Amino acid sequence: MSYDFKAVEKKWQQKWEESGVFHAVDDFTKPKYYCLVEFPYPSGAGMHVGHIKAYSGLEVVSRKRRLQGYNVLFPIGFDAYGLPTENYAIKTGIHPRKVTDTNIAKFTDQLKKVGFSFDWNRVVDTTDEDYYKWTQWIFLKMFEKGLAFRDKTLVNYCPSCKVVLSNEDSQGGKCDICHSDVIQKSKDVWYLRITEYADKLLEGLNEVDFLPNIKLQQVNWIGKSRGAFVDFSIKDIDEKLRVYTTRPDTLFGVTFMVIAPEHPIIDKYSEKIGNMDAIKAYRDECSKKTEFERTQLVKDKTGVKIEGLTAVNPVNGKEIPVYISDYVMMGYGTGAIMAVPAHDERDYDFAKKFGIDIIEVIKGGDIEKAAYTGDGEMVNSGFMNGLTNKKDSIAKMIDYLTEKGIGEGGVQYKMKDWAFNRQRYWGEPIPIVHCKKCGMVAVPYEELPLKLPDVENFEPGSDGESPLAKIDSFVNCKCPKCGGDAGRETDTMPQWAGSSWYFLRYIDPHNDNEFANYEKLKYWMPVDWYNGGMEHVTRHLIYSRFWYKFLYDLGVVPYSEPYQKRTAQGLILGPDGVKMSKSRGNVIDPNEVVEEYGADVLRTYVLFMGDYEQAAPWSESSVKGCKRFIDRIWNLQEIAKEGNEFSEKLMSSMHKTIKKVSEDIEQMKFNTAIAALMTLLNQIYDAGEINYAELKALLLLINPFAPHITEEIWEKMNFGGTISDQTWPSYDEEKCRDASVEIAIQVNGKIKARINVASEISSEEAIAEAKKVPAVAALTEGKTIVKELYVKGKLVNIVVK
RNA sequence: GCGGAUAUGGCGGAAUUGGCAGACGCGUUAGAUUCAGGUUCUAAUAGCUGCAAGGCUGUGCAGGUUCAAGUCCUGUUAUCCGCACCA
Numbered sequence: 001m002s003y004d005f006k007a008v009e010k011k012w013q014q015k016w017e018e019s020g021v022f023h024a025v026d027d028f029t030k031p032k033y034y035c036l037v038e039f040p041y042p043s044g045a046g047m048h049v050g051h052i053k054a055y056s057g058l059e060v061v062s063r064k065r066r067l068q069g070y071n072v073l074f075p076i077g078f079d080a081y082g083l084p085t086e087n088y089a090i091k092t093g094i095h096p097r098k099v100t101d102t103n104i105a106k107f108t109d110q111l112k113k114v115g116f117s118f119d120w121n122r123v124v125d126t127t128d129e130d131y132y133k134w135t136q137w138i139f140l141k142m143f144e145k146g147l148a149f150r151d152k153t154l155v156n157y158c159p160s161c162k163v164v165l166s167n168e169d170s171q172g173g174k175c176d177i178c179h180s181d182v183i184q185k186s187k188d189v190w191y192l193r194i195t196e197y198a199d200k201l202l203e204g205l206n207e208v209d210f211l212p213n214i215k216l217q218q219v220n221w222i223g224k225s226r227g228a229f230v231d232f233s234i235k236d237i238d239e240k241l242r243v244y245t246t247r248p249d250t251l252f253g254v255t256f257m258v259i260a261p262e263h264p265i266i267d268k269y270s271e272k273i274g275n276m277d278a279i280k281a282y283r284d285e286c287s288k289k290t291e292f293e294r295t296q297l298v299k300d301k302t303g304v305k306i307e308g309l310t311a312v313n314p315v316n317g318k319e320i321p322v323y324i325s326d327y328v329m330m331g332y333g334t335g336a337i338m339a340v341p342a343h344d345e346r347d348y349d350f351a352k353k354f355g356i357d358i359i360e361v362i363k364g365g366d367i368e369k370a371a372y373t374g375d376g377e378m379v380n381s382g383f384m385n386g387l388t389n390k391k392d393s394i395a396k397m398i399d400y401l402t403e404k405g406i407g408e409g410g411v412q413y414k415m416k417d418w419a420f421n422r423q424r425y426w427g428e429p430i431p432i433v434h435c436k437k438c439g440m441v442a443v444p445y446e447e448l449p450l451k452l453p454d455v456e457n458f459e460p461g462s463d464g465e466s467p468l469a470k471i472d473s474f475v476n477c478k479c480p481k482c483g484g485d486a487g488r489e490t491d492t493m494p495q496w497a498g499s500s501w502y503f504l505r506y507i508d509p510h511n512d513n514e515f516a517n518y519e520k521l522k523y524w525m526p527v528d529w530y531n532g533g534m535e536h537v538t539r540h541l542i543y544s545r546f547w548y549k550f551l552y553d554l555g556v557v558p559y560s561e562p563y564q565k566r567t568a569q570g571l572i573l574g575p576d577g578v579k580m581s582k583s584r585g586n587v588i589d590p591n592e593v594v595e596e597y598g599a600d601v602l603r604t605y606v607l608f609m610g611d612y613e614q615a616a617p618w619s620e621s622s623v624k625g626c627k628r629f630i631d632r633i634w635n636l637q638e639i640a641k642e643g644n645e646f647s648e649k650l651m652s653s654m655h656k657t658i659k660k661v662s663e664d665i666e667q668m669k670f671n672t673a674i675a676a677l678m679t680l681l682n683q684i685y686d687a688g689e690i691n692y693a694e695l696k697a698l699l700l701l702i703n704p705f706a707p708h709i710t711e712e713i714w715e716k717m718n719f720g721g722t723i724s725d726q727t728w729p730s731y732d733e734e735k736c737r738d739a740s741v742e743i744a745i746q747v748n749g750k751i752k753a754r755i756n757v758a759s760e761i762s763s764e765e766a767i768a769e770a771k772k773v774p775a776v777a778a779l780t781e782g783k784t785i786v787k788e789l790y791v792k793g794k795l796v797n798i799v800v801k
Numbered sequence: 802g803c804g805g806a807u808a809u810g811g812c813g814g815a816a817u818u819g820g821c822a823g824a825c826g827c828g829u830u831a832g833a834u835u836c837a838g839g840u841u842c843u844a845a846u847a848g849c850u851g852c853a854a855g856g857c858u859g860u861g862c863a864g865g866u867u868c869a870a871g872u873c874c875u876g877u878u879a880u881c882c883g884c885a886c887c888a
Contacts, residue, residue, distance in 0.1 A: 678825055
């Protein structure tokens with residue numbers, strides 16, 4: 001009677017679909033649980049085993065929660081806008097809409113074949129008009145509040161994809177999509193003012209249960225620093241040069257200043273600058289450097305002294321030179337720094353190269369050799385001399401600056417505003433009209449969605465213009481404000497847009513009047529548990545928290561944080577131990593695994609292969625181990641017999657396993673939960689029999705991992721109803737204990753024997769028992785017992801001299 | 802450079818947080834079942850040593866604390882992942 005997994009899995013997948021058991025119901029009287037997994041980008045390659053691992057974790061939690069009586073929302077959708085689809089469309093001539101639909105159908109089919117208990121009634125597709133209508137709505141709200149704005153700046157531009165990229169999309173100076181070099185280009189760009197929410201995003205982390213390393217990455221990404229702004233006056237000119245510093249305490253050690261090549265003060269006073277030619281040449285040189293060269297390659301300091309501009313140190317009146325150098329960037333702080341070479345490594349390098357004075361103001365290092373950034377007594381610092389505590393010194397200086405009106409305390413963030421447009425076709429149109437008379441005007445809410453026009457040619461223009469710019473019928477329109485001739489914004493939103501709020505739409509996916517009903521949001525939010533990839537922990541997770549906090553401030557969502565708990569799964573590596581990639585040819589196709597071993601085996605294996613949060617290589621032979629496990633469960637039917645209660649033989653094993661599996665699932669220790677089930681299975685086969693009560697409990701425990709086979713056995717055994725109607729088994733702490741335990745006996749910390757003792761034995765009795773053991777007696781005889789102790793249920797240690 | 806993580810048999814990984822290192826699975830070896838292959842079942846499986854009971858050594862490396870250390874402390878090395886001239 002071998003197990004026909006193909007027929008059984010198909011049968012149950014159909015049953016689940018027909019009965020809709022996994023559909024969440026809007027019954028507000030029930031306790032709810034919202035499990036969220038990152039929705040996939042429906043690529044042409046189909047599902048990856050990584051998707052299976054990512055979804056299997058919360059799949060298990062969801063199935064367990066349902067058995068525990070919760071109303072569970074476990075939705076899925078598709079993050080379908082994006083470049084790969086568009087590039088594929090350009091290559092093949094197939095419309096991206098068609099490509100997307102095909103890919104979504106493929107993914108849907110694959111996900112169903114794995115038996116995931118998603119609520120298929122709530123599928124969200126970010127490219128659906130009914131969905132992006134609300135993405136545009138949120139954008140307009142941001143525009144209304146001044147959080148979406150347009151500005152001209154240097155942007156990261158990919159000449160190959162012909163698209164502007166965010167800093168996040170161009171890390172390492174390479175385009176995230178095609179990996180060619182990114183160059184700097186001046187362009188009009190849409191921004192979302194995420195920096196306004198920097199503090200809220202930081203503080204909100206105190207309220208939520210994210211893994212510590214996830215929190216830390218977000219904190220680093222936001223990069224808040226405390227310090228001071230200080231105004232330096234310029235000699236003979238009525239102008240202040242403002243700097244930002246985290247070390248105002250070292251102000252007496254300033255020997256020069258540096259401004260970024262793009263700093264506006266240069267153009268403003270160009271006629272006073274004696275060496276404009278040299279400065280212009282230097283600026284040209286810098287602008288040619290890619291972001292990559294500027295930040296990654298050359299740490300060697302370059303720069304030019306500005307002849308004619310001399311700054312004055314506000315605390316001691318000293319005159320100091322001003323340089324331009326590209327180690328100072330316009331995008332952070334004020335684009336100008338006060339340089340304290342004695343106590344900053346970068347300034348030290350620069351001073352050494354340009355022969356500038358180095359004045360020690362904090363004792364403790366050897367400034368002949370290197371900059372000293374540690375603590376110490378302040379010297380050469382006027383009224384600051386003698387202070388030894390950095391914190392106090394900084395506070396004292398800020399007080400002084402504030403009092404004299406030459407500066408003030410302040411904060412800075414590394415996080416920059418979010419560049420929010422792409423010159424691409426396959427994205428949400430930005431619902432803005434450019435009117436010569438009225439400027440930028442929002443498309444009226446009642447005209448949403450502003451539909452993406454259906455066109456034949458979606459290739460971007462050679463100058464990096466959006467393909468939409470070529471479509472007159474789309475571009476030409478009337479200004480909603482004055483009725484005059486106007487032109488539409490032709491850029492589209494980046495891929496991050498749709499994924500920034502999708503978890504809200506799941507709650508009310510078919511609502512035509514609002515993005516989601518407030519009462520429903522109140523019931524279902526926040527997401528109780530969100531799991532996804534570590535790679536989305538900074539970008540997507542911060543963006544979506546930002547959008548949610550904005551909506552919260554609008555009063556349209558309840559609670560200030562969207563995700564109560566966030567975890568991340570580790571990668572599945574190829575069998576060769578390195579990241580799976582097509583070029584390496586080490587990609588495992590989940591479909592093939594389902595075909596050969598079945599969905600239950602695939603699901604069990606991805607959770608059993610190692611620590612869920614850690615990367616682990618795929619192993620074909622280990623998959624077989626899980627196959628054996630599944631087959632052995634099937635064969636339990638042969639040895640099952642009547643019985644309404646756990647038998648004495650398996651009593652403690654049953655209770656222990658229920659406890660272990662219940663607890664491990666909550667901590668995402670799926671591998672040890674499965675191991676405990678395997679151990680129990682071994683014990684059952686050793687005992688040679690299992691009764692119905694035990695089999696029922698076992699099937700329930702295994703069900704979240706391997707739902708198809710457990711449902712089938714339940715049905716075949718005539719246990720009544722389906723597993724989905726049952727209740728998660730409970731355990732009794734008392735019954736987890738065995739009557740007797742084996743303890744180790746150590747002499748001087750080395751194990752010499754093992755004995756069985758009653759588990760409730762007293763310390764004295766245990767030690768007495770231990771001494772009776774001949775091997776132990778021989779070692780202790782004639783020696784002084786220094787110490788003897790008993791660790792309950794574990795060991796006895798006798799220390800002799 | 803800064804931040805984080807990891808390091809345990811032939812392999813993936815366990816270890817109730819200081820208490821029997823190697824659970825569970827893979828692989829391997831031997832045996833049984835089978836015409837055979839596959840499947841299944843039984844036993845062994847950290848290393849060294851010993852005929853054997855046993856002994857010794859073992860959690861990247863070097864120290865330390867403790868009756869007891871994979872776990873705590875000090876130092877150090879390697880690998881991986883973020884961030885990166887952030888003033």
